[in-house]
Amino acid sequence: xxxxxxxxxDLDINxxxxxxxxxxxxxxxxxxxxxxxxxxxxxxxxxLVILDLMMPNMTGEEAIQxxxxxxxxxxxxxxxxxxxxxxxxxxxxxxxxxxxxxxDIDEVLAQVQxxxxxxxDFSPVEIERKILVFKDIELNEEEKVVRVFDNxxxxxxIEYEILKLLMENPNRIYSKENIYKNVWNDDYIYDAxxxxxxxxxxxxxxxxxxxxxxxxTIWGMGYRLK
Numbered sequence: 001x002x003x004x005x006x007x008x009x010d011l012d013i014n015x016x017x018x019x020x021x022x023x024x025x026x027x028x029x030x031x032x033x034x035x036x037x038x039x040x041x042x043x044x045x046x047x048l049v050i051l052d053l054m055m056p057n058m059t060g061e062e063a064i065q066x067x068x069x070x071x072x073x074x075x076x077x078x079x080x081x082x083x084x085x086x087x088x089x090x091x092x093x094x095x096x097x098x099x100x101x102x103x104d105i106d107e108v109l110a111q112v113q114x115x116x117x118x119x120x121d122f123s124p125v126e127i128e129r130k131i132l133v134f135k136d137i138e139l140n141e142e143e144k145v146v147r148v149f150d151n152x153x154x155x156x157x158i159e160y161e162i163l164k165l166l167m168e169n170p171n172r173i174y175s176k177e178n179i180y181k182n183v184w185n186d187d188y189i190y191d192a193x194x195x196x197x198x199x200x201x202x203x204x205x206x207x208x209x210x211x212x213x214x215x216x217t218i219w220g221m222g223y224r225l226k
Contacts, residue, residue: 002047002116003027007037007063008078009055013101017050017078017108024109034058038066046073047116053079053090061093068094074115074157078103084193091197096158098194114184118157132167134225136210139167148209158183159202166215166225175222199223 004021008014009032018028029044031037035058037049049067053060064075075095079086082100090098096118097111130141138147139160146153146163155163161183165174174182176195203215216226 001025001027003029003045004048004050004112004116005029005031005037005040005044005046006050007031007034007055007060008050008052009033010052013052020105020108021112024112026112034060034063034066037063041067041071041073047119048112049073049075050112051075051077051095053077053081053086061090064090064093064095068154068156072119072154072156074119076111076115078108088193088197091194092201094156094201096156115157117185118161118183132164134167134170135212135214137163137167137206137214139164148206151209153205153209155202155205158198159205162198162202163206166223170225173218173222173224178222 004026006014006017006021006028008017008030011032014030014032018030021028029040029046031040032055034055037051040046041049051060051063055063060077060079064077067073067075076097076099077090077095078099078101080101087098096115099107099111132139132141136149140146141164144160146155146160162179165179165182176192179195180191199215203213206214214225216224218224
């Protein structure tokens with residue numbers, strides 16, 4: 001049974017999310033502060049974190065940064081702060097998806113299913129060894145590790161899947177919609193801002209160890225490797 005950590009200081013919303021997820025067959029734990037969530041993540045293994053932004057003592061943004069220091073787990077932010085700048089900011093901090101309150105139950109379940117599947121696929125498993133190479137980038141599918149000049153990149157599951165898609169077809173231009181359908185394996189609520197934020201994160205991480213900007217933006221068309 002997949003286990004989800006719900007981080008929400010509003011008791012009613014926390015309970016509602018737990019009820020929805022348990023009804024869909026998930027196991028849940030609840031935290032009411034960011035610090036409590038960090039403690040639970042050290043003590044237990046989870047498949048997903050659902051996180052509010054406006055919490056006491058430690059904001060959701062600060063919690064994301066702390067989680068990302070040691071954990072690649074998928075993070076879905078659910079917040080009433082639904083403006084574009086907030087959304088882009090939390091995605092750049094390391095969140096995987098964003099859902100605005102008041103939320104739609106079907107949207108929550110769809111995003112949960114997609115992100116758990118991606119995270120589980122991202123975890124190393126025993127498969128036939130396959131390594132993709134593009135110039136100074138090496139992606140090892142067995143280890144789920146990406147290296148640039150032997151430097152390991154700390155990628156989230158979504159960043160890994162985007163790069164893998166581009167490396168499998170380095171000459172192909174992928175539109176934002178193409179990327180969303182291939183990486184999220186869904187066309188449910190396609191959002192260009194989400195793609196832009198994740199592409200920006202991936203580009204910046206690659207540029208840490210390479211003098212070349214490997215991700216080319218083809219204006220009006222999409223992205224490809226160069």
